[in-house]
Amino acid sequence: MSKLEIFSPLYRFLPEVSVPKRHIPFKEKITWSAVILSIYFALSQIPLYGVSEKVMDWLSGFRVVLAGNSGTILTLGIGPIVTAGIIMQLLVGSDILDLDLTTHKGKEIFQGTQKLLAIFLCFFEAFAMAKGENMAQGAMLLIVTIQMAIGGILVMIMDEVVTKWGFGSGISLFIAGRVSAQVLWKAFSFLPSETSPDQLIGAVPAFIKSFINGNPEWTRPGLLPGMDQVFFTVVVFLIIVYIESIRVEIPLSYGKFKGIRGRYPIKFIYASNIPMILTVAMFSNIKLMAHILNTRGITWLGTFDSRGNAVSGIVDYIQPPYSLYALSQEPFKALVYLIMVVLLCIFFAVLWIELTQMGPEAVAKKTGEIGNADPWIQKGSKSSEESSFQIHTTGYGDGWSSCRIDSCCGKLYRCSGNRHRNLINCGHPV
């Protein structure tokens, strides 16, 4: 069926979390998620053995999104898993690999190969990190590499446990956990900073201290978080909550029971943060490649200064401006970055939705299963809201069309034609 089947004898050697055969009660799900999250946090604090001095992390900007913590066992975070996902999606999405994901066998081969690839990437990325950052020499290099690779594999297994036994996906949980912990730590930590011992780490305790001393400081020099950052964090939080709550509700009426109406809500930010994660993972891989090529004297991907910042080439454009000052210095670079991120997010959103079967056909099938539902629009309606929906959805193609939500930019694509007629005509002819 597929060239990939040659790997199938290897699948049984892969670590696998068994699927629960019974219903998992709510309380047990919470326990699983909490235990795994605690293990994740603990692992992300264990420093790598054999790396003496603090290494410069030139991927720090991406590290947060990839749920890794530099210099620890979890340096790689979800990087290898996500990268394996991207590669497989691109190969299958572009039909280079001929896999039918609607069949059980196809899915099995897809997942098995993705896992194999992820494990390979754990070792590959770990080696690239250790070598690129010059973490250790000789035999120690191997030991450091293995530690990071094991960390990556552990994240993969923990993700599987959460996905099968807990709530949602492990990847999202780890990212949310890491970001939340960082926010709280930088806002409220009352420990003194290691780089400047007379300053407290947390923005709020530092502000209170300066307030008591009679000289309130709203901003702080260097990399220490200040009240201005706390303020912007809250603002961004509030904006995101608003945007994530927006949804488009497709009105449904049930053919069997005239008059009963339901609504099928579709999130406006349909693919949520997934396109952003994939984009960041791709950028970090490009940077990783550039670093390795640099050690061999090849510089067409770009070059770095001694502190690990990109200074030329394509890698110079794939890092966000870190402050308003940096933005004002190089507005063109920031603009290129912005455009690239938006375009890549659109691309990954479309790809992701197609491949995870969250697209119009799948949704149509689901609404059909709920109760043989016809979207209400077929019956026509008078109110302005519904009639404009009708125009929008039926105005194109051969009589039927439907909408597909593209995530990141929150734009709704129209796809018309027979292929999508099912969303509107859920097995119930007019």
Place this chain on the structure above:
Amino acid sequence: MNIKEKLSEFYKSSRRVWKLSKKPDKAEYSLTAKVTGLGMVIIGGLGFIIILIAELITRYK
């Protein structure tokens, strides 16, 4: 269709969807914000405690 028409078509349909989309009302918004914030505090708090323990161990061992 040339690019200009396509873009304006795209803009129009995007705008239509934006108008059609249901924005959260005040009560719903404040509830979502509270629940999300609480979630952040719970999982972040767990991480905070673990980071604190790790920091204390490495600093004052």
